[in-house]
Structure formats: structure tokens, C-alpha cells
Amino acid sequence: MIPNLNIVPFVSVDHMMKLVLKIGVERFLTELAACIEEDFRRWHAFDKTPRVASHSADGVIELMPTSDSRNYGFKYVNGHPKNTREGRQTVTAFGVLSDVATGYPVLMTEMTILTALRTAATSAVAAKPLAPRGATCMAIIGNGAQSEFQALAFKALLGIRELRLYDIDPDATAKCARNLAGMGFSITTCRSAQEAVEGAHIITTVTADKQYATILTDNMVGAGVHINAVGGDCPGKTELHRDILLRSDIFVEYPPQTRIEGEIQQLPADYPVTELWQVLTGAAEGRRDARQITLFDSVGFATEDFSALRYVRDQIVGTGLYQELDMLADPDEPRDLFGMLLRAASPPGAVAA
Amino acid sequence: MIPNLNIVPFVSVDHMMKLVLKIGVERFLTELAACIEEDFRRWHAFDKTPRVASHSADGVIELMPTSDSRNYGFKYVNGHPKNTREGRQTVTAFGVLSDVATGYPVLMTEMTILTALRTAATSAVAAKPLAPRGATCMAIIGNGAQSEFQALAFKALLGIRELRLYDIDPDATAKCARNLAGMGFSITTCRSAQEAVEGAHIITTVTADKQYATILTDNMVGAGVHINAVGGDCPGKTELHRDILLRSDIFVEYPPQTRIEGEIQQLPADYPVTELWQVLTGAAEGRRDARQITLFDSVGFATEDFSALRYVRDQIVGTGLYQELDMLADPDEPRDLFGMLLRAASPPGAVAA
Numbered sequence: 151m152i153p154n155l156n157i158v159p160f161v162s163v164d165h166m167m168k169l170v171l172k173i174g175v176e177r178f179l180t181e182l183a184a185c186i187e188e189d190f191r192r193w194h195a196f197d198k199t200p201r202v203a204s205h206s207a208d209g210v211i212e213l214m215p216t217s218d219s220r221n222y223g224f225k226y227v228n229g230h231p232k233n234t235r236e237g238r239q240t241v242t243a244f245g246v247l248s249d250v251a252t253g254y255p256v257l258m259t260e261m262t263i264l265t266a267l268r269t270a271a272t273s274a275v276a277a278k279p280l281a282p283r284g285a286t287c288m289a290i291i292g293n294g295a296q297s298e299f300q301a302l303a304f305k306a307l308l309g310i311r312e313l314r315l316y317d318i319d320p321d322a323t324a325k326c327a328r329n330l331a332g333m334g335f336s337i338t339t340c341r342s343a344q345e346a347v348e349g350a351h352i353i354t355t356v357t358a359d360k361q362y363a364t365i366l367t368d369n370m371v372g373a374g375v376h377i378n379a380v381g382g383d384c385p386g387k388t389e390l391h392r393d394i395l396l397r398s399d400i401f402v403e404y405p406p407q408t409r410i411e412g413e414i415q416q417l418p419a420d421y422p423v424t425e426l427w428q429v430l431t432g433a434a435e436g437r438r439d440a441r442q443i444t445l446f447d448s449v450g451f452a453t454e455d456f457s458a459l460r461y462v463r464d465q466i467v468g469t470g471l472y473q474e475l476d477m478l479a480d481p482d483e484p485r486d487l488f489g490m491l492l493r494a495a496s497p498p499g500a501v502a503a
Numbered sequence: 504m505i506p507n508l509n510i511v512p513f514v515s516v517d518h519m520m521k522l523v524l525k526i527g528v529e530r531f532l533t534e535l536a537a538c539i540e541e542d543f544r545r546w547h548a549f550d551k552t553p554r555v556a557s558h559s560a561d562g563v564i565e566l567m568p569t570s571d572s573r574n575y576g577f578k579y580v581n582g583h584p585k586n587t588r589e590g591r592q593t594v595t596a597f598g599v600l601s602d603v604a605t606g607y608p609v610l611m612t613e614m615t616i617l618t619a620l621r622t623a624a625t626s627a628v629a630a631k632p633l634a635p636r637g638a639t640c641m642a643i644i645g646n647g648a649q650s651e652f653q654a655l656a657f658k659a660l661l662g663i664r665e666l667r668l669y670d671i672d673p674d675a676t677a678k679c680a681r682n683l684a685g686m687g688f689s690i691t692t693c694r695s696a697q698e699a700v701e702g703a704h705i706i707t708t709v710t711a712d713k714q715y716a717t718i719l720t721d722n723m724v725g726a727g728v729h730i731n732a733v734g735g736d737c738p739g740k741t742e743l744h745r746d747i748l749l750r751s752d753i754f755v756e757y758p759p760q761t762r763i764e765g766e767i768q769q770l771p772a773d774y775p776v777t778e779l780w781q782v783l784t785g786a787a788e789g790r791r792d793a794r795q796i797t798l799f800d801s802v803g804f805a806t807e808d809f810s811a812l813r814y815v816r817d818q819i820v821g822t823g824l825y826q827e828l829d830m831l832a833d834p835d836e837p838r839d840l841f842g843m844l845l846r847a848a849s850p851p852g853a854v855a856a
Binding site for chain 1: 597650682832
């Protein structure tokens, strides 16, 4: 007899925050990055498909499933840039990890916070073989909900110590600088993107507008930098001028998805790109020389969420940082779903009315 | 200020059972059928896609999304026939309804019980224009978890009063007959499928084996019957001999999905079928004459789950039959996700350690 077949552990927002703080943000990012890298290295073990997107006037709702032979994971995520006007998040998410052998979910969790962490961890995983050697200074253009996570991932995994922050809204920059104060960074707040990129070894673009935008123009990108382009992640939403792409070596997660959603939607469908898993397994080169411009055209892929789900599943054990959801019908006899319903009217031990 | 932006109402298995019993099974099925029919009648309002299936050796895990301009819904559902050996359900499910304008989920619910109800309600919606006039007797071949729901839907919506039950496992038949005792049926338990179909106006096949099976052979199906084929619902899983299909007029939910998953996977890809929405809107004929064999090749479509989700959302109001899940991160300032995380370390009112 297997106990509690009806129960699925659920990690709420509050529990996720407690889990992250208990582990420590930088350690969490480092361990999560290791899971993400491990899963990219076994790329062929995964059943991969572009995310299933439902677009509307104000945004998009997406399902991002993937599986290896043992687990299946998916994330529900929305992107609604106008949400912030009414106090809502642009991006919210939750996800589920399941057992492939039975189809039963084994974890449900909030993924709004977890997505910010996994996106930052993935950026750092990509930057390790792509960023210039000894990079210490990063520009962050777009200082919204994801910016601090990016900063800490690059501190923990690449040794970034100097940040140059810019956002069209100075309040966002002030918020980012305030949140990161005392965490070991030297922070410069800048009045333009042009100013922010001066002297930066790595340029992270992480803006939220759902439109074709030009956060970086060609003249702003000097030889040798690594661009971590995070914000351009759906059809019609890009951040970089096309000319930058033509000067860069471009690295992507999963081409069938990135060609639709990433910066490279500006380029012909057969424009050469290198897949991140190829670099991480040694099948392709990362950075070749000091003058090369490398571009990680990040859109976020389902395997990264899978990695995050399995990491959280392992980390919550013994912490009590989850609720038990009565989510799966569990009749005494599997074929007797209706009997279970009937008996709910008079549970064992109840006195008949 | 919108209160409780972090909260999503969750209907557990226990709450779903209480809700169904409070409303009454037959009334629930009748009202749900009305929602399903209403949504089929506005077929073109929906964003439709075949479900996204992940197949493995032992089963399948599927995501079934759809949306109209106001709401988005999806269901997670598995199908693992061997599960029952270890006390698990063959099919479990849960689903989410969201607001298209914000992407925020507005309901999460168990859907194992709800799927059995919506499948039965859909069968009855299809049978109304397809079954022979004045049908009172239904054979049910396959007496597992879904059989009683089918019986009650056909009682409530079509006036079925006589049931002829058969399953390869006599215990399943006994269970079904026991559960339906005293509910207004005349029940005959049969020793073969051949015996079960004798005199039946409607034949419901709802078996669970994941393989090509022949629950009905051609000689068993007489003129004028309506076949409600529910069990054949994924690639490689069918219930009817191909010759029956060739003698029938075939009605389906969504051809791109049914051609992959339904009985008609046995037929050429251009074999003519009629879509259920066409019949329900009057764009196509249902039953034309008393000798015609009609076949509803049911596989289950996302709009039916959408209908079920919106029905449950409306029904739980004021009942207390849900929990409030802390599922969406809700920082005071939307762009300050990281600040919310930091402040979780020292909540307002807490004394600094």
C-alpha cells in the first residue's frame, strides 16, 4: 500500500521565499546553475518542443513542457507588460513535476520567483564559456523584477563585482541599487544605456516592453564584449539592433523556439547559430578570442524549468516548506471513482443523519 | 488596490466531491452539459490546438489548452492503464482557468472527478441529436471508473432507464451495478459484449486498455443504433472493428486531434466526418433516419474542460468549497520581486534578531 496517493506537495510563494533565504540566494543560484548545466549536457535525453503559446492583445500565456525518461515537467507562465499598471506582475508562473512511469504529479510550485532565479542561473551558465576571461564589470539595462537575480548569478558564478545600471525609469534603477547594496558590488547608476555599457565586459539587457525596441545600437557594442540578451523573448519583442547580431557569434538554447521568439527573429531562418548544449558538451567552441562579440540570445527553455523543478523537489525534503494538496482522486479501488464520490456523502465514522 | 493578488482558489478532490453532492450528480451533469453545448455552439470563438502529448512506454501525459477572448483554460491529464495494479488511477487530472487580460490564474481544481463528469456530459450532448428517438436502453461495455457517470448523464439528458453492463472483469460489472442500484435504472449484467448489445439503442464503449482492441465486431452492431465510443482516445488505442466505422456516420469533436487519437485513426486521413459543433449549430444534420448507424468518436477536447472549469468557477462562489493558494508572487511594487524576497527575511512587525 502506498500512502497518501492523493497528495501533491505544493510550494507557495511564501515557502519558496523561505527556501531561497534558508539556502541563501547565491548558493541557490549556484546549485541551480549546476542542475541546469547538467541537463543541457544530456540534451538528447529530453523530449523537446517549442512552448505552446496563446497570444492576446495584452500578452501571452504559455505552457512549457519537457521530459526525460523519468520525470515530466511543465511550467505555466504569462507575459503581460501592462500588468504593472494595476499592481500585478508582468510575469507570473507555476510549475509541476511528474513521474513519467505513473503520470502522477510529485511537485507543484510557484515559479514566479523560481523563474527569475532559473533565468539568471541560465544566463550565468551560458556566460561562463562565452564571456571575456576575467570579466568583472557588467552593465544591466532594464532594472525591473529580474535585474537583481542576474546580478547575483553573475557574481556567484563569474565573479562580477562592478555593476553599471540603467533603466528608462530612474526609480527602477534606484530600487535595484538599493536592493543590492551591501552585497559586495561596486554600483554605478547611469543616465543612459550608452553610459552604462562604458567599460562593461558583459552587457545584460533585461527590459520588459512587448515590442521591437532598440535598447542597444550598433555603435554601443565594442569588440570583445559578451551580450546576455534576456528581455527579447517573444514574437515581436526584441532589444538589439539587427547590426549587432550580424557582428556577433550567436548562441541559443533551442533554435526552433529562439527563431520565433528571440533576437534572431530579425534574421533569416537559416542564419547560423550555435546551441548552448553544444558548447557545454565541448561539441562546439565557446569564446575563441578576445575581440569576438558573443551573444547569448536567451528566451528561456523548458529544460531550465525542469532543472529548477527537480532542484526544488530535492531541496524541500525535510524542510516542511510545502503544503500537502489533496489533488488526486484516490479511491480505495482505482476503478471505483464513482463509489468514492457516493461514500463522500457519508464518510466512515459519520453518523447517518 | 486589488486585494489578495497572490491568491488562487483551489478545489481539492474532497471539495469537488462535496460540491458535486451538494449540487446533485444529475443536476451537475445537466448544467455542465449546457455549458459544454454552449461552448460548442460558439466554436469559432476558441483558440484550438491538438493536445500536447508526451508518450512513454507506460502511458501518456497531456496538456490541453484553449481560450476564448476572456478566459484561458488548460488541463493536465495522464493516461497510464497499468496504474491500477498499484492502486493508482489510470487517469488523473487537474486544471487551471485564467484571465486572458492579465494572464493570472483564477481557479485551480482537481479534474479527475471533473473529467469523468465532463466526458459523460459531452457524450450526452452528442447523443441528443444522434441517438435514435425514444432511446431508453443503453449497453455499457467497460464498467470501470467512468461507467457510472456515463449512465447518469444518459439518464439525466436522454431518459435512458435500462442498462446492459459488460466488462471482461465481472467484479467491475458488479461494482458498477452496485453503485447504480436505487438510482432509477433497470440493470442487466451480461456475460459478453454480444449479450450486452442485444436490444440496446445506444452502445457506450468505455474500456481502458492502451492497445488496438476490438470490443465490438461488425456483426454486433445492428441498424439504427448510436455508438458512443469513449475509450479509444490515444494513438494505438481503439475499440471498434474498422468495418463498423465504414457502416456508420461519424461525428467528432475536433478532427485534427481525433484523426490521431480516435477510432478514425483506422481510416484514411480524408475520410469524411462531421464535427459536433456543426450539428449543434444546425450547420450539419444529426441523425437522419431510423436505420442509420451514428458513431460519436469521442476523444475529449480542450473546450469541454474549459466549459467544466468555468462551470466550477461559478459554482464554488459562496460555498467555501475551496482553499486559497498563495500561488502568485505579489510584491508591493511589481518590479520589486527581489525586494519582496529580501523582506521575507524580516517581515513587518518582526523583531530583528
